[in-house]
Amino acid sequence: MTAKKFSETHTVPYYEGNITNHITLAMLLNIVILVSEHQNEILGVDHNELINNYGIGWVVTSYSIKINELPKIDQTIKLTTRGTSYNKYFAYREFWIENEDGEELVKIDSIWVLINEETRKVSPIDNDLIALYESENVKRLPRLPRPEKLGDELDSSKKYQVRINDIDFNGHVNNAHYMDWMLDVFSIDFITSHKPVQVDIRFENEVTYGSWVESSVKIEAMPDGLTKTVHRIDSGNEVSAIATIIWGDIK
Amino acid sequence: MTAKKFSETHTVPYYEGNITNHITLAMLLNIVILVSEHQNEILGVDHNELINNYGIGWVVTSYSIKINELPKIDQTIKLTTRGTSYNKYFAYREFWIENEDGEELVKIDSIWVLINEETRKVSPIDNDLIALYESENVKRLPRLPRPEKLGDELDSSKKYQVRINDIDFNGHVNNAHYMDWMLDVFSIDFITSHKPVQVDIRFENEVTYGSWVESSVKIEAMPDGLTKTVHRIDSGNEVSAIATIIWGDIK
Numbered sequence: 001m002t003a004k005k006f007s008e009t010h011t012v013p014y015y016e017g018n019i020t021n022h023i024t025l026a027m028l029l030n031i032v033i034l035v036s037e038h039q040n041e042i043l044g045v046d047h048n049e050l051i052n053n054y055g056i057g058w059v060v061t062s063y064s065i066k067i068n069e070l071p072k073i074d075q076t077i078k079l080t081t082r083g084t085s086y087n088k089y090f091a092y093r094e095f096w097i098e099n100e101d102g103e104e105l106v107k108i109d110s111i112w113v114l115i116n117e118e119t120r121k122v123s124p125i126d127n128d129l130i131a132l133y134e135s136e137n138v139k140r141l142p143r144l145p146r147p148e149k150l151g152d153e154l155d156s157s158k159k160y161q162v163r164i165n166d167i168d169f170n171g172h173v174n175n176a177h178y179m180d181w182m183l184d185v186f187s188i189d190f191i192t193s194h195k196p197v198q199v200d201i202r203f204e205n206e207v208t209y210g211s212w213v214e215s216s217v218k219i220e221a222m223p224d225g226l227t228k229t230v231h232r233i234d235s236g237n238e239v240s241a242i243a244t245i246i247w248g249d250i251k
Numbered sequence: 252m253t254a255k256k257f258s259e260t261h262t263v264p265y266y267e268g269n270i271t272n273h274i275t276l277a278m279l280l281n282i283v284i285l286v287s288e289h290q291n292e293i294l295g296v297d298h299n300e301l302i303n304n305y306g307i308g309w310v311v312t313s314y315s316i317k318i319n320e321l322p323k324i325d326q327t328i329k330l331t332t333r334g335t336s337y338n339k340y341f342a343y344r345e346f347w348i349e350n351e352d353g354e355e356l357v358k359i360d361s362i363w364v365l366i367n368e369e370t371r372k373v374s375p376i377d378n379d380l381i382a383l384y385e386s387e388n389v390k391r392l393p394r395l396p397r398p399e400k401l402g403d404e405l406d407s408s409k410k411y412q413v414r415i416n417d418i419d420f421n422g423h424v425n426n427a428h429y430m431d432w433m434l435d436v437f438s439i440d441f442i443t444s445h446k447p448v449q450v451d452i453r454f455e456n457e458v459t460y461g462s463w464v465e466s467s468v469k470i471e472a473m474p475d476g477l478t479k480t481v482h483r484i485d486s487g488n489e490v491s492a493i494a495t496i497i498w499g500d501i502k
Contacts, residue, residue, distance in 0.1 A: 014288070015281040015425060019418045026416070030266040037265070073420060161409075163435045164442055165277070167270045169324060174266060184414045188460060191415055209439060 003134045006039035007080040017073035020192060025183060025199060026176040028070070029063070032095045032108055033176075035079040043132040047170075056114045056123050060175055061090075064109045064144040065199040076100055083133035085141060086125050089113060092141045109144055117170075120206070145200045147244040150218055150232040156185040157216040167209050175203060178241045181215040182231045190219075194227060194247035201243035207235045225249045254385045257290035258331040268324035271443060276434060276450060277427040279321070280314070283346045283359055284427075286330040294383040298421075307365045307374050311426055312341075315360045315395040316450040327351055334384035336392060337376050340364060343392045360395055368421075371457070396451045398495040401469055401483040407436040408467040418460050426454060429492045432466040433482040441470075445478060445498035452494035458486045476500045 016027040023031075040046045040058075050056050071077045080096045095108040114123045130137075158181075166177045179201070183191070207213055213235045220228045231243040267278040274282075291297045291309075301307050322328045331347045346359040365374045381388075409432075417428045430452070434442070458464055464486045471479045482494040 013281070013285050014419065015278075015285070015427065017420060018416045019420060019422060021420050024416050027266075030264070034264050034266070158412075163431065164437065164439060165269050165275050165431055165435065167439070168265065169268060169270060169272050171270060176266065180414065180416055184416065186415065188415060188418070 003082045003084050003136065004039075005080055005082045006035065006042065007078055008035055008038060009076055009078050010035075011076045012071050012073050014073050018191070019188065020070075020195075021073050022070035022195075023073070024180070025065075025070075025196065026179040028065070028097075028106065029176040029179060030174070032079060032081065032097075032110075033060075035095070036081050036083075036093060039081055039083075039133075045129060045132060050114075051117055051170075054126070054129075055117050057117055057170065058091075058112050059115045060110050060112055060203065062111045062144050062202040063199070065196075065201075066107045067105070067195075067197050067199070068103075069105045070195065071097065071099075071105055077105065078102075083130070083135045085136040085138045086130050087138055087141055088124055089122055090141050091125060091130065091135065109142065111141065111144060144202075145244075147200045147202050147242040148230045149242065150216060150230045153218060154216045155219045157214060158185050159212055159214050160184075161212050162207055162209050164209065171209075173207050173209070178203070178233055181213060181233055182217070182241075182243055182245075185215050185217045185231075186229075193250050195250055196245050197226075197248045198246040199243065200245075201241060203241045205235070205238045205240050207233075207240050211235050213240060222246070254333045254335050254387065255290075256331055256333045257286065257293065258329055259286055259289060260327055260329050261286075262327045263322050263324050265324050269442070270439065271321075271446075272324050273321035273446075274324070275431070276316075276447065277430040279316075279348075279357065280427040280430060281425070283330060283332065283348075283361075284311075286346070287332050287334075287344060290332055290334075290384075296380060296383060301365075302368055302421075305377070305380075306368050308368055308421065309342075309363050310366045311361055311363055311454065313362045313395050313453040314450065316447075316452075317358045318356070318446075318448050318450070319354075320356045321446065322348065322350075322356055328356065329353075334381070334386045336387040336389045337381050338389055338392055339375055340373055341392050342376060342381065342386065360393065362392065362395060395453075396495075398451045398453050398493040399481045400493065401467060401481045404469060405467045406470045408465060409436050410463055410465050411435075412463050413458055413460050415460065422460075424458050424460070429454065429484055432464060432484055433468070433492075433494055433496075436466050436468045436482075437480075444501050446501055447496050448477075448499050449497040450494065451496075452492060454492045456486070456489045456491050458484075458491050462486050464491060473497070 097106040227247040233240040348357040484491040
């Protein structure tokens with residue numbers, strides 16, 4: 001059995017892009033979350049249903065993002081998603097982004113858990129719920145690449161206070177903002193001379209409104225003109241998120 | 252003669268909204284700028300054409316926004332715009348946002364200038380360009396309400412550094428970010444117990460990447476359960492933007 005796919009198109013408005021004329025990585029996460037939520041809606045299990053009837057909600061724990069080419073401002077893209085497989089506590093969801101000729105621009109693998117909205121603890125995945133997606137029940141889910149741990153040696157670090165508009169309708173910080181904090185440590189020169197080709201990100205602990213986070217990065221040259229950047233977001237004494245990004249040169 | 256109208260629909264995704272379940276004021280400005288740019292495109296004078304052929308670009312100097320009801324997350328709205336009138340240096344553009352029953356949710360009046368991209372100085376409005384909009388040539392444009400000047404007495408103030416993703420494809424700070432800085436000075440309690448009914452904002456001086464801005468506010472009670480907030484964004488010794496917002500209570 002193969003899980004149900006769901007697709008929709010999206011045209012990238014200027015305000016989802018940045019100086020490179022491409023969509024930001026934060027907005028890339030926002031638009032794929034939107035397509036998954038639209039699939040949930042069609043299956044009758046959107047976030048309101050889950051909270052009101054079960055007191056639970058889906059939360060992403062990690063993404064592995066392979067980028068052939070980031071969508072450009074004004075480009076119309078096709079987004080496809082599938083809730084591919086699951087086990088007792090984790091679900092594996094895939095996303096594909098294609099251009100209008102059907103060429104793959106971005107492929108995203110993601111791991112999700114169901115969280116109890118009151119306790120914020122992981123809740124076992126209900127068989128009736130997941131059956132709607134025709135997901136495959138598996139012993140072992142695919143293991144996404146684990147981002148590297150940042151050592152003590154940093155190239156750059158910046159502090160941010162969580163803003164009122166970083167908080168979503170549920171009162172939580174939208175995960176996409178971690179991506180903005182991670183990328184803001186770079187110079188404009190770095191951003192305009194490099195393009196991300198692989199992003200592995202893992203969310204460890206939630207941050208709350210008003211708290212301060214620190215975004216740190218180490219930049220390392222790799223063979224073949226690639227650059228590796230290792231990221232960590234801390235909040236107080238807790239690690240909030242870690243990521244490894246591989247960048248290509250823009251010729 | 253009445254100027255040409257242009258309309259399109261927009262469905263508000265979750266990531267354009269905030270904890271109130273309505274679109275943020277920053278995103279409201281983004282989506283109306285998008286509809287005006289789509290009209291420019293259809294008329295063959297989008298921002299690329301203007302920069303490449305004339306070295307100029309449209310810039311908003313002030314908005315006056317009347318809000319009956321802010322669009323909600325997931326709501327589909329109709330956006331309409333018209334380049335109503337102009338004189339030698341200024342153009343007056345109107346926007347209407349309606350719900351699916353044709354009821355007016357938001358009306359926006361805006362004043363624009365053409366800026367020389369190199370000198371950043373105001374450029375006279377070319378008659379051939381504005382003729383495409385069938386705008387009316389007038390002696391006096393409507394005067395938008397002038398936001399109040401903030402005195403020395405402040406209720407709240409926060410500092411922000413311009414981020415890499417605050418910079419658009421032209422290398423400038425998107426005006427919508429001023430709105431986010433202005434609103435972030437409030438508590439969650441204020442934001443969830445008040446709704447904006449009138450916003451008057453005026454942009455004074457541009458800010459650049461990496462610079463720090465300070466967002467300040469004074470909150471005043473008014474008759475009939477209304478609240479007035481007076482805002483100023485400073486960058487160094489310059490005033491970047493000022494605004495007055497009138498809020499109603501949420502019962």
